[in-house]
Amino acid sequence: MTLLEFNGPGLNEEQWKTVRTVATQLKPHQALWLSGYFAGLADAGRPDAAHLLPAGLDPAPVAAAAPVRTLTILYGSETGNGKGVATRLAEAARAAGFAPVLADMADYKPRRLKEEQDLLIVASTHGEGAPPTSAAGFFEFVESRKAPKLEGLRYAVLALGDSTYEFFCGAGRRIDERLAELGAERLHPRIDCDVDYDDPAAGWIETAVGLLAPPRAVAATPAASLAVSAATAYDKRNPFPAIVIENLALTGRGSSKETRHIELSLEGSGLSFAPGDALGIVPRNDPALVESLLSALDLSGAEPLTLKGEATTLSEALGGVLEITAATPRFLDQWAEVTGSTELKDLTGDARSAFLRENHVIDIVRRFPVRGVDAAALAAGLRPLQPRLYSIASSATTVPDEVHLTVSTVQYALNGEERFGVASGQFSRRAAPETVLPVYVQENPRFRLPAGDAPIIMIGAGTGVAPYRAFLQEREAQGADGRAWLFFGERNFDSDFLYQTEWQGFLKDGVLSRMNVAFSRDGAQKTYVQHRLQEEARDVYAWLEEGAHLYVCGDGAKLAPDVHRALLTIVTEQSGRGKAAAEEYLAALQESRRYQIDVY
Known part of the structure; x- marks a missing residue:
């Protein structure tokens, strides 16, 4: 007998049928919330509780309990760290008897803020003080005139950042100050965490949960038990020792940069990944x-x-x-x-x-x-060495037990000496075949292939092309018939056309329908992928109107903003509806996850 076949104490067949019907329609986080909701109704002993329950279920009369405030946990995360902390926060809140709602800022409707009572926020900072790309819409609303007054809301903010950037924890600071401006009450002072955030985050979680109103007791339920999934044995805290299978230079002789193709064995790890995910590398210093x-x-x-x-x-x-x-x-x-x-x-x-x-x-x-x-x-002055994330450049369906990466070597002169990036330098100079590297998978659910055969437009420069290799391998393995269009940019055709032979093979086999390239240093005038997009404006817009999903991967400081401006121009001109309408058009694509961005 499974948990879902056990009809519970005192439930008749009709009542149990109702419970099963509801349970099978719920997502895990909804089931957890509902378990706390029913427990609260039972504790309250309210005379009107009966009409709030599903038909046929009656609450047992018990002693009245003090009302408890709702709790929502929001996170804005670029690389997954913020999501991980928010998940641990939610677990701590549940252990203390709360039934929190855990939500990504990208999926949360910010107009609901005026309905919230207790709000805990984990906000990562991307680049120079900006919020994560996926949380941009949430920040835009909260910092606009549309934001509601929030008297009665209590909140606390945990900010994640990197102190090597000038605007350290800028996103967390912005949301903390803005909520206060809107009249919300600060439950606990903001904590700004550097890259070694584990200990301060744990302390903040303990304090913040302790400051919340006393919860109702939440009984363990079958739904709650079913919502807990087994975690893989290997993760960021316990990486898998992967063996380097291959380490090849992709760039040719005469290139002004070095880009490498790395293949690692995951055999025996139990690690799984989907196209769009990243691989975390735990490097060693030179x-x-x-x-x-x-x-x-x-x-x-x-x-x-x-x-x-x-x-x-x-x-x-x-x-x-x-x-x-x-x-x-x-x-x-x-x-x-x-x-x-x-x-x-x-x-x-x-x-x-x-x-x-x-x-x-x-x-x-x-x-x-x-x-x-x-x-x-x-x-005491040095931070812990942090993992580096690289977009996965292969499909597990095509090459099981392996993971491929496309790595650009960070190399430059400083104070009269040649310097290398920590991880990319290790790949370039100290990661020959048979070398062991600790790795883990970092999921990226906001950069995913669409279901079925929907058309896709993929835009990337340099190593930003890596996930598209995984996309096309996956589509070929699955026999998908959807159209695919790749825009790729690099410096020089002769030396920097990454995976050229593979793209040609995909084109020949029909897995890739179209490809436009931009090599910025081959001509007198520099040409980039955004220029190629605008040259194909009519067809790009037609694909979008026909349901195409749009992907941008690469440099967050230049590529993504330049491509977005080009898309805005394309939609404005091709639709004939003006810039404001074009902005709404692209915003709608992002909200429906037909416009996905993965930047570094």
């Missing part, structure tokens, strides 16, 4: 950089160190635990304290930001040396 840092500090690396209760050595911590490349405000403050340097202490505003951009940790240590510094004092 051993040469570790040695340079130890030499500049006159340390051996054998110095003992304790990090989060774990005993290690300084050398191991610098190699794979701490971020030792980009300098942060935290490191600058700590090093100013260690060295006593008035020059460092006096850095403020734009001068401080410029100094951090122009100097890595190694540069600061060399310029302001302290011989034999205490290992703990050094570590």
